[in-house]
Amino acid sequence: MDASVAVVGGGISGLSTAYYLSKAGVSCTLIEARPRLGGVIQSEHVDGCVVEGGPDSFISIKPAAMELIADLGLAGEVIGSNDHLRITYVWKGGRLVPLPDGLQLMVPTRLMPLLTSRLLGWSTKARMAMELLHPPRRRAEDESVAEFVASHYGAEAVDYLAEPLLAGIYGGNPSDLSITSVLPRFVELEARYGSLTKGVLTELKANQAAAKKLPLFRTLKSGLGRLVEVLADRLEGHSTVLRSRALAVERTGGGFRIRLDGGWLESPQLVLACEAHSAAKLATALDGRLAELLAAVPYSSSMTVALGFPDRAFPKPLAGFGFLVPKRERRRLVACTWVDTKFSHRAPDGTTLLRCFLGGADDAGILSESDDAVVSAVMDELHEMARFDAPPAFWRIFRWPRSMAQYTVGHPGRLAEIQARAAAIPGLQLAGNAYTGIGIPDCIRMGKQAAESIARASCTV
Numbered sequence: 410m411d412a413s414v415a416v417v418g419g420g421i422s423g424l425s426t427a428y429y430l431s432k433a434g435v436s437c438t439l440i441e442a443r444p445r446l447g448g449v450i451q452s453e454h455v456d457g458c459v460v461e462g463g464p465d466s467f468i469s470i471k472p473a474a475m476e477l478i479a480d481l482g483l484a485g486e487v488i489g490s491n492d493h494l495r496i497t498y499v500w501k502g503g504r505l506v507p508l509p510d511g512l513q514l515m516v517p518t519r520l521m522p523l524l525t526s527r528l529l530g531w532s533t534k535a536r537m538a539m540e541l542l543h544p545p546r547r548r549a550e551d552e553s554v555a556e557f558v559a560s561h562y563g564a565e566a567v568d569y570l571a572e573p574l575l576a577g578i579y580g581g582n583p584s585d586l587s588i589t590s591v592l593p594r595f596v597e598l599e600a601r602y603g604s605l606t607k608g609v610l611t612e613l614k615a616n617q618a619a620a621k622k623l624p625l626f627r628t629l630k631s632g633l634g635r636l637v638e639v640l641a642d643r644l645e646g647h648s649t650v651l652r653s654r655a656l657a658v659e660r661t662g663g664g665f666r667i668r669l670d671g672g673w674l675e676s677p678q679l680v681l682a683c684e685a686h687s688a689a690k691l692a693t694a695l696d697g698r699l700a701e702l703l704a705a706v707p708y709s710s711s712m713t714v715a716l717g718f719p720d721r722a723f724p725k726p727l728a729g730f731g732f733l734v735p736k737r738e739r740r741r742l743v744a745c746t747w748v749d750t751k752f753s754h755r756a757p758d759g760t761t762l763l764r765c766f767l768g769g770a771d772d773a774g775i776l777s778e779s780d781d782a783v784v785s786a787v788m789d790e791l792h793e794m795a796r797f798d799a800p801p802a803f804w805r806i807f808r809w810p811r812s813m814a815q816y817t818v819g820h821p822g823r824l825a826e827i828q829a830r831a832a833a834i835p836g837l838q839l840a841g842n843a844y845t846g847i848g849i850p851d852c853i854r855m856g857k858q859a860a861e862s863i864a865r866a867s868c869t870v
């Protein structure tokens with residue numbers, strides 16, 4: 410079998426690569442090991458609810474996702490988060506305490522809500538006020554998110570803001586994660602303004618008009634699975650989808666030879682759009698050091714549990730978007746979203762849909778527990794934290810082993826070496842959440858960049 414481009418991995422990174430290749434008139438063979446496309450994007454429809462097993466939305470400020478959606482003719486199906494209802498609670502000392510208004514991630518921008526918040530003690534509040542005097546600083550070396558945040562706002566801000574906020578995104582630990590890779594904007598603000606608060610306020614002022622128009626998150630009315638469906642449809646006739654696992658890759662005179670479950674595929678161009686630990690196995694025969702670097706990107710495992718309840722299960726309606734559970738207080742739940750408050754069109758009238766997030770760097774073991782044990786652990790904690798006591802009308806569990814890349818301290822240096830070694834292998838491209846962003850817009854951007862670089866190369870041949 411021959412292909413002009415082989416793309417390994419049919420998640421959003423590989424699908425975007427294949428789509429933008431087809432737009433440029435380059436056909437490809439997309440190789441996906443699972444029976445369905447989309448990778449961690451998986452939407453189900455249960456009792457009239459839209460249940461997202463993996464990601465539930467994408468951040469609005471990064472343009473690549475909206476550009477792709479508009480290109481596919483799906484702009485009319487986009488819905489934004491109900492930001493006017495947005496309150497996020499944090500479980501602290503036996504109760505749910507709202508995050509103070511005006512926080513930009515963990516950066517406070519409003520004084521009164523901070524002063525009156527029960528989430529943080531007086532010494533942290535004083536430290537946050539004093540942070541306005543933080544001098545500009547250029548960091549010579551990467552450091553952890555925990556060190557960085559502590560140097561601005563103190564240890565309590567790490568435990569009750571940075572840790573729970575990042576656990577819900579990365580499933581990771583702020584003492585392991587790289588500030589340069591995870592929050593590059595904060596590093597820039599520190600270098601320019603010293604104080605993060607000062608920097609964020611200055612930026613907010615400059616971008617006020619634009620910022621007001623955009624909802625924080627966006628998604629598709631019938632779920633992100635729709636994006637996968639439409640991408641797959643658009644590939645038909647232009648590209649081939651092979652349901653097979655790529656087992657090994659060899660160099661040939663004209664490119665690559667890929668060993669599949671049932672045969673070989675030859676291709677002059679190869680895009681590895683799978684998880685870095687999987688790409689590492691495939692890169693072994695291409696460049697041992699590249700394989701080693703790819704294998705060294707850690708991944709966390711996570712699980713989401715969707716639960717549907719009749720509204721009457723709740724003595725009073727749930728306010729806000731949901732809650733986060735800091736590691737200091739944590740048992741099994743990392744976070745819980747009130748899905749039908751965060752987005753409209755998620756549950757029919759009379760039904761409340763919750764989505765719990767478990768696992769992460771500190772509790773990967775939950776993935777091997779039985780469904781019954783998981784639901785029972787989730788319900789015990791929900792009863793205590795959200796104070797209701799009724800069995801769910803339905804539940805769905807989604808397990809995502811080793812699916813979320815962790816940009817640990819030193820990631821920028823390792824990434825530079827990965828990129829340099831990959832660039833030295835003619836015809837090879839990398840895309841996926843292990844490199845320059847883990848969110849959906851980042852993965853789409855990387856897929857598009859891989860496709861553009863291949864299309865450019867084929868024009869100059």
Ligand SMILES: Cc1cc2nc3c(=O)[nH]c(=O)nc-3n(C[C@H](O)[C@H](O)[C@H](O)COP(=O)(O)OP(=O)(O)OC[C@H]3O[C@@H](n4cnc5c(N)ncnc54)[C@H](O)[C@@H]3O)c2cc1C
Pocket residue numbers: 417418419420421422423440441442443447448449450462463464465466467468653654655656682683684687688711712713809812813840841842847848849850852
């Ligand atoms: C639970 C969860 C919630 C998330 N929430 C959000 C969110 O709300 N917003 C957001 O922006 N991001 C979110 N993310 C992150 C984002 O969804 C992912 O980073 C992104 O979708 C990853 O896409 P990908 O294509 O790079 O990788 P994946 O989706 O992991 O796809 C990789 C694919 O490669 C295939 N593959 C691997 N090895 C081989 C092989 N050898 N041969 C053939 N196929 C192979 C796999 O089967 C898989 O389908 C979330 C992630 C998870 C896990």
